[in-house]
Amino acid sequence: MISTRIARSAQVAAIATAFAGAFAAAAAAQDSGAGKADGKGRPDGARGRQALIKVSGEGRATTAPDMAIVQLSVVKDAKTAREALDANNKAMADVLAALKQSGIAERDLQTSGFSIMPQYNYPQNSDGSPRPPELVGYQVVNGVSVRVRDLARLGEILDKSVTLGVNQGGGIEFTNDKPEPVITEARKAAVADAINKARVLAEAAGVSLGRLIELSEQPSRPEPPVPMRSMAKELAADQVPIATGEQAYSVTVNVTFAVNQ
Template sequence: MTNSKIGGLALAAMITTTLIAPSSAWSAEQEKREATIMVSGEGETTLAPDMATVMLSVVRQAKTAEEAMKANNEAMAKVLAALKDQGIAERDLQTSDFSVQPQYSQDKATDGSYQAPEIDGYLATNSLAVKVRDLSKLGGLIDASVKLGVNQGGNIVFGNDDPKGAVTEARKKAVAEAAEKAKILTEAAGVQLGRVIEISENFARPMAQPMYRVAMAKEMAADAVPVAGGENSYTVTVNITYAIEQ
């Protein structure tokens, strides 16, 4: 056999080995792949709120933007002063929205068509987010604010200043539920539960619950607005992947 033929056979063998080796390695890897089971658990805890955030808005209308802003500023200044006098700290008062918008009117012509809209005045809106840490004062604060010039309400959102304890308890419940599911499933399948491979979680914060959204008027009853805090729910979902020992 000539040297050229021997070299050609050797090269062919090398190419064949190169092409087959990855396939063999992949098959071996498939055989070694660890059997697993993934389960999920959900834990929930409830906690009475210890604070609330209330949205209060002052809305004023005038013929000019300057007049609307001036009237709005005067009313909001009185509201801020009253809130501070009742113990609301500066850090718990935050302007959440401020706008000055033109208001239009559109007259109807004698032929039934409508004329081009014209600016008829301006509307100034100043919204304030107030964090109330003493819930016993909440109803009185709303009532006092309305008397001082607040004429539009937003949401009351009840919350907790430090919910870490409730969230930790919800996590424990979620893990315990997931572990119990894994135990039942493996026992039913006739296999043994192995080590934990992976853990992940999803934490759902309490949704903001609108307490009221109404236009307010100075003629509201003198008694403080009644409010009910209820409970906040903290929910944690945990996903755990276990190895299966066969």
């Protein structure tokens, strides 16, 4: 019985030794070939790895704006919320009617905000300590977003709006109704810029550009709106001067090229 166990142990040890030798031989063969190059002069470890050039390109195109988006508001204060709302409603109705008479279409008028806010006074005692706030009235704000497509009449429209009750302006933004052709020019310029950058990099590295691997466009960066001064009723006697300037559109693309070595 003892001799049989010894024989089996010797057999297992021999099999383990054989496997260990096989693994060692395979590892040695792999190590000996790791530094060898293939037929194209590339190390075996680099096989299947494509050299790439990745660049980004920027393009910008400008055009004259053909539309303005104006934020106008009517603000009214009164002792009661009802009184403030009635006064605001009347003023805003007059403003909207005047805008329509000036050629603004219904689709270009949109309420942009409405609020009723209590107004408080915060008195103090003679020693400077605060007293409970006192309700002194209410304020109603009604805002409207106006798209003006005839820029030649923009100053006139602003004047008329202020005369009829608009006493707060949130801003003005010049834009284009159909900017697609200008954006297309910006895209072409962005791709051309990326290709030029890739060629310069390839030339500096002593290689040549291969096929196009990937081309993508980043989300467009919105141009900052043109700020407009706050309006007050004192401006109603004079037409508001308007400078439309240029509208710019920017496009950024990411491009990846293969490298021919």
